[in-house]
Amino acid sequence: MSKQARWIEELSNIKDGKLYLFNHLYVGNRRNNYTEEKHESLLEAVTNRLVDDYGFDSEVAGNFYLALDEIIRNAIKQNKKYGVKGPSAVAEIYIDGSYMAFVRSEGTFDPKQVPAPFTKEGKPKIDDHGKGMFIARSYTHKFMYLLTRQNKVGQTEAFLRIDLDGKYKSRKKIISEPVKVLELP
Secondary structure: HHHHHHHHHHHOOOOOOOOOOOOEEEEEOOOOOOOOHHHHHHHHHHHHHHHHHHOOOOHHHHHHHHHHHHHHHHHHHHHHHHOOOOEEEEEEEEEEEEEEEEEEEOOOOHHHHOOOEEOOOOOOOOOOOOHHHHHHHHHOOOEEEEEOOOOOOEHHHHHEEOOOOOOOOOHHHHHOOOOEEEEEO
């Protein structure tokens, strides 16, 4: 089974054996200049498609914009370590009332080791670590990582899903549940 087929099964619970193709919104390389204009254009296109083409509420689409923005920015930070400008790839797919996006970056990390962005008293931490993952988990119906170690560096892919009829998790549940991580050799 391909990596993307495994992701679709995991994200959407669709096990029909069909081949689904992702629409690649951005594929980067070391020479590409991923600009702020490209970033905003990509996010606006996704938001417009969610509302105009797929019938999502504008508030849900706006929340997804925030989540995707944070995850792409995390990928940009990660990729700077390897001389890549921007995320490695951003893609989308829509299946049966679920919109899914993935963001690929170079290198791997342990998402379970990223702390919650709050103190024990519930106040935001100043260091900003964990904010993107918390926002993504708050504004999506499913959020997970796939780590692959095919070379020395490896790759990390973050997957986000929202559903037309879905409900968000509570803050308490988000903090108490670990981030789902799949690892492939």
